[in-house]
Amino acid sequence: MKSVAAAPEMTSAEPTPSWMTRSRTWVGAAAILLVLPHIPGLNADFGRSLLSQMGIAAVFALSFNLLLGQTGLLSFGHAVYFGLGGYATVHLMRAINHGLPVPVPLAPLAGAATGLLFGVLFGSVTTRRAGTIFALITLGIGELVYATTFMLPSYFGGEEGITASRTRGPALLGFDLGPQLQVYYVVALWAIIAAALMYAFTRTPVGRMCNAVRDNPERVEFVGYNTQRVRFVAFSAAGLFAGLAGGLHAINYEIVAADSVSALRSGTVLLMTYIGGVGRFIGPVIGAAVLTWLQASLSGYTSAWLFYLGLFFMAIIVFAPAGLAGLILMHRPIIRMPAFWRVLRAYAIAFAPALVMTIGAIVIIEMSYRLSTQPELGTRMRLFWTDIDAATPWPWLAAVVMIVSGFVVFRKTWPIVAQAWQQATTEASVAAGAR
Amino acid sequence: MNAMAKIPDIEAAPTALELCDLHKSFGPTPIIRGVSLGIARGERHAMIGPNGAGKSTLFNLISGRFAPTAGSIRLNGEQVSGFPPYQLNRRGLARSFQVTNIFPRLSVFENIRCSVLWSLGYRYSFWHRVDSLRDANAQAERTLEQIRMTARRDVPAGVLTYAEQRALEIGITIAGNANVILLDEPTAGMSRREAANAVELIRAVSQGRTLVIVEHDMGVVFDLADRISVLVYGEIIATDTPEKIRGNKAVQAAYLDSAHA
Known part of the structure; x- marks a missing residue:
């Protein structure tokens, strides 16, 4: 089993599918997202809320994989950009509640901008190094930001966090975000836009050079590229999309608290990405969906659910290092x-x-x-x-x-x-x- | 976009590469002890010498992998000592490695294409679609043909045979149309036939460019080089045409004897 599962690792030089196949894939994905909240079992508020959480986690995990799978950078502090994007969005929502004429479905853009801003800011420090040093610096920045949320309660709201209403604001095309179904559709729309943009990023010159840096940073320097700059671009882009995911989180929960920047959340996105599979673009989406579902369902059945999650993660590492996506795609x-x-x-x-x-x-x-x-x-x-x-x-x-x-x-x-x-x-x- | 237009005006500088009293020490140990050498544009120059003479270190200095302890390096007339490798590459210098140094998880084609992107001016672009870049793709395909790897185009580089990886190594080096090319033991570990093919390839791709090559195979060296430098204990003891090097008493004493001993 082990040897079979290890094989697809080698073929992660994903061939570029034809234009037809690609557009069919995206149209198919959009169609699935459209009908998902109406199929039996998912067509109530619990199912739709679960789907919304999956969509948010998928964007977050995809952004994480821009670092891990695409550029070979293991970050232990990716929740920083998610959380800061969430805080920016929830503050914008509060302003909207007080009369700012911006439709709430557009508020995650503030999250994306904030994620990008801090990605650029912290990325300029962290991406000077790679490997273990990079991982440790991201861990340090994560702890720093987490501590800051308690030191600046006026902005971060301390333990309780910041709340806002998603419904008190101008409606966009009839969307007032009252029903969970509308929240889901806003999340789904942003998720598919973000996924398409991230996929496109991997198909740009700098996206390809990210793969080259992952494979062999030294040689990259001898074909004209500054590896630090390549890592920096990837880090900033990952910050942007993590911030967008944080913004969607703010809309979905109407609250953002310190846990959104915590090391626990940084660890969860790592688990999602790894379980889904870092070698394939679709991997993090699968991992985000499966882990979100496990978190929501397993915790209802057993208090030992974290233990099972750990076992599941270990089984993936040992028997299917290419993740669930690798396991599926090898067929x-x-x-x-x-x-x-x-x-x-x-x-x-x-x-x-x-x-x-x-x-x-x-x-x-x-x-x-x-x-x-x-x-x-x-x-x-x-x-x-x-x-x-x-x-x-x-x-x-x-x-x-x-x-x-x-x-x-x-x-x-x-x-x-x-x-x-x-x-x-x-x-x-x-x-x-x-x- | 023409790649050659990116490279600084080389007409003005007849010397492609000029090393002046170059020194490199690792801690207290001197490895390169005062190397001075001028290599003309279009010259094929071979660097020979016994193991441990400092040939690879000299390459690492010229290509920016290490900074020299003292002395200067001029590339196409420009003072470049201490520049990082990517700055040198942007100024038209490319090198290959003795130990294969490729992008193992990328396809052969992607390996080559990554090596042409900067030279064509795409820099850190996230607004171009890489598959739509006609010039980059055409240049990569051309390089694939040159190194005879078109049939292996979509294979991950990590699963190639050794000889194929060596060919890809050269392909990555030449793909960006650098005008100064350094090859570090390109035929190392190859069979006689593979080596003959490699020499043919090197001869073809170095046409109109400056070539500096480190090589142990004397057949390859004397076949290919316009001039040869002999490096012994971090110093060049002779630089001359192949015939004169063959007859040089000091070279025979210092190098050829010890190499056959």
Whole structure:
């Protein structure tokens, strides 16, 4: 599994798709965004709010990947630009509430401008260095800005933050941002504009030189480019789009507080981007959607959800370093092959023991969590539609049996998957040779 | 946009590269100990010498990778010592590396195209679409043909064979139409046939440009060079035509003997 997943890392020299394919992709994406809040399950306020959060996170993660995936810069303080953009937007919204004649849907532009401003300001310092030093400086600036939010309560509002209303202002084309659906559409519109602009950025001369700096900064200096300047341009652009995401956050929540510039948020965007996959443009979008969904749904089911998130992240790092996007896209060459159905069948076979193994692990984690963090709730609990008592040895024993037997059978299903893959890739290379 | 127009007026300076009493020390250790050398425009100049003589260090000084401890470097008549590599490249100097130094995750084509962008004046542009730049794409394709890599155009550079990577290394160096080209052991590690191909390529691409080449293969050196400098312990002990270098007693004593020993 490991070797299969590592392969797409090498091919991250993404070929430029034709103009037709590209425009079809964007029109398709816009159409999906248009209908998403109307499909069953997502067509209530909770679903639409979740979709809005996903859109905001996607813009934020895409901006982060301009640094990490495109330029090879690992920042531990990217929330600074998100949060400062959010504060600027929420202050603009307050001014709008007091009569400034600007439609609220345009307010995120103030966030983008602020993100760019601080991207330029801090970027001129941080991008002098790369690698570990760069990472540490961004961490320092992140802490600095976080501390500042408590030192200047008149602007940052301290712990409580700054609130504003998104509905008290001039309506734009009938949009007064009352219903969550309208908020979603504003977020979706900005998100697709931002994504298209960021994609376009990767296709410009400086965007390509960002990739070159990521691959080999030394050689870049010998083809005429100042690597510091290239990193600076990437950093400023990333600041701009992070600020825009922060502005959308301000509209969606009508409050911006210190947590929006925190190291926790900087860490979350790193997780999103990495889980989605840094090597592909679409990766951060997938990561943002999945992680936002997990945060929203998992936290409703279990208090151990952060633990599961950590396990999930580790599994991605170890088994799919190219992220979920890499995992999905590595199937592209074989998707039209006859043996693709064998691959799917092999996955289904392997899935059953993996599920048994996972359930066993979940039972143990849940019982341990209950005993260690919530002893006041007692030892009786309901897991997977079954009443169990963590004080008796039986559920523990059953869980261990599930893990061990699941693992043994899972190992036996590997050759089936490998064989199916082998056949599909052979077919694919034959087909490629025939072309 | 014409790339040649970007390069400073070279008609005025008959000497492409002029080194004057160049010194470089790493801590207390002197590596380059007073090198003076003038290389004429259009000359093919080879730098030879035993291992550890300082050939690569000299290249690193000329190309701006290191700043000299003392002395001066003039490129097309302009004083450039201490300039960073990108400033030198913008003034028409390009180099290749002894240890392959490419962009491994970019395609072969992207590798070459990244090397032509600055010379065509695109700088840090985020308002051009790189796929629509006719001149950059045409120049990259031309370079691909020159290094015979057109068939490998879309392959990530990191998965090329060694000989292909060496060819790409030269391609990156020449793509930007620099008028002074430094090649650091371009045939190192190649088979005889690959080396012969590489020499052919170097001869073709150095047409009308100034070439400085460090090379261990004496066949390549005597075949290619107009003049040869012999570097021993950080000093040039002789600079002359290949025939005269071959007959030079001091060179034989200091270098050719020890090289064959």
